[in-house]
Amino acid sequence: MANHKSSTKRARQDKQKRADNRTKVSAARTAVKAVRDALVKGEKTDLVTKLRTAQSRLMKGAKTKAVAKKSAARKISRLTKQVAALTK
Numbered sequence: 105m106a107n108h109k110s111s112t113k114r115a116r117q118d119k120q121k122r123a124d125n126r127t128k129v130s131a132a133r134t135a136v137k138a139v140r141d142a143l144v145k146g147e148k149t150d151l152v153t154k155l156r157t158a159q160s161r162l163m164k165g166a167k168t169k170a171v172a173k174k175s176a177a178r179k180i181s182r183l184t185k186q187v188a189a190l191t192k
Contacts, residue, residue: 125170132161132171139183148191155187 106112135158142151159180165171 125165125168128161128165128168128170132158132165132176135161136179136183139187143186143190146190151187151191155183158183 106115135154139151139154139158142154162171162176162180166173166176
């Protein structure tokens with residue numbers, strides 16, 4: 105346990121940051137899952153809006169370093185490619 109004033113503050117900050125990061129990662133994963141489900145089912149109507157939501161959530165996570173930047177870029181690239189192939 106933290107023994108100094110600064111280390112107790114740091115522990116509080118880390119706890120809050122971990123909660124924020126978990127929320128961002130979870131939101132990104134949920135959005136990506138929604139896009140993948142729509143791709144499997146062949147739903148073309150909301151596919152583009154779901155893709156934009158997933159891109160937004162992934163980049164917000166990457167911006168705050170909750171998600172690795174290159175990992176987010178790779179997921180966005182692959183999803184975009186799959187959506188483009190389906191909507192042709």
